[in-house]
Amino acid sequence: MAIPTVDLSPFFTNGGDEKKKIAIDTIKLACSDHGFFQVVNHNVPLDLMSRAVQLSKTFFAFPAEEKLQYSPGAAAPLPAGYNKQPDRSPDKNEYLLMFQPQSGFNVLPSHPPHFREALEEMFIHLRQTGELLEEIVNDCLGLPSGFLKGYNQDRSWDFMAALRYFPATETENTGITEHEDGNCITLVVQDDVGGLEVKKDGKWIPVVPSAGTIIVNLGDVIQVLSNKKFKSATHRVVRSKERSRHSFAFFYTVEGDKWVEPLLEFTRGVGEAAEYRGFMYKDYQALRMRNKTHPPSRPEDAITIAHYAIST
Ligand SMILES: O=C(O)CCC(=O)C(=O)O
């Protein structure tokens, strides 16, 4: 029942076709089953990953007034900068969100020293990992080589969040409620506290922390494009009583004006009905953001990809 671990080293060397095939087969199975796996030998420097987590801990331990200096500007499609979940939200975390390093939307901390550089380096490395995984997912889906890359070349909507989950109380321990991500592919780096769980066959499986490992889950865009051949993973974070948990989540996605709908390869091309109607990515993202800024009183009323499902 453990989460499959995939060694990406064969993708960084010549040859190794047999090892590549093993990796691709494992990813294909995980994606068609529940959309969740983890990777090692991913080429993201391990010292960068641990340094970034340490600096993030230092940042989130600052007093609220200091963190609030980095509150987001209004113009960005997502609140780039420091955010705390509203008190009425069931999600008990705070986070620092950023777009790519050159983005004019970014509001990045100047303290602690070197945090900003570490965030920017993490962003660049995780984006590269996202690009490689996109190519692998493309091949796993049997799409023409480079299809997904060509489908979305504008990487300006990718974003990354440094997250801090508060320790659980006696009565509640939700860090993030059960959800699927709205983007294409998410990469998560977590500290040693634990709490991330993925749903598989109706059961919650804990993703046991392992230093240097990157967790990967598919999001709704891949589920829609593949007409549900590949799954958007259902996951949540449960808070520990003892300590705050820190993580980074990188959201590899598509640009706002991208039209997202099931591809012909998975619908008419194979005689199957489309499971979703098409939508503009920015419209879906805006609806999802509203779930966070104005949480519905019943969590089940939050907008999910089911909003675009075609009922049969
Ligand atoms: O912090 C994590 O481990 C996961 C975060 C997450 O699921 C999200 O931000 O969508």
Ligand SMILES: [Fe+2]
């Ligand atoms: Fe998530």
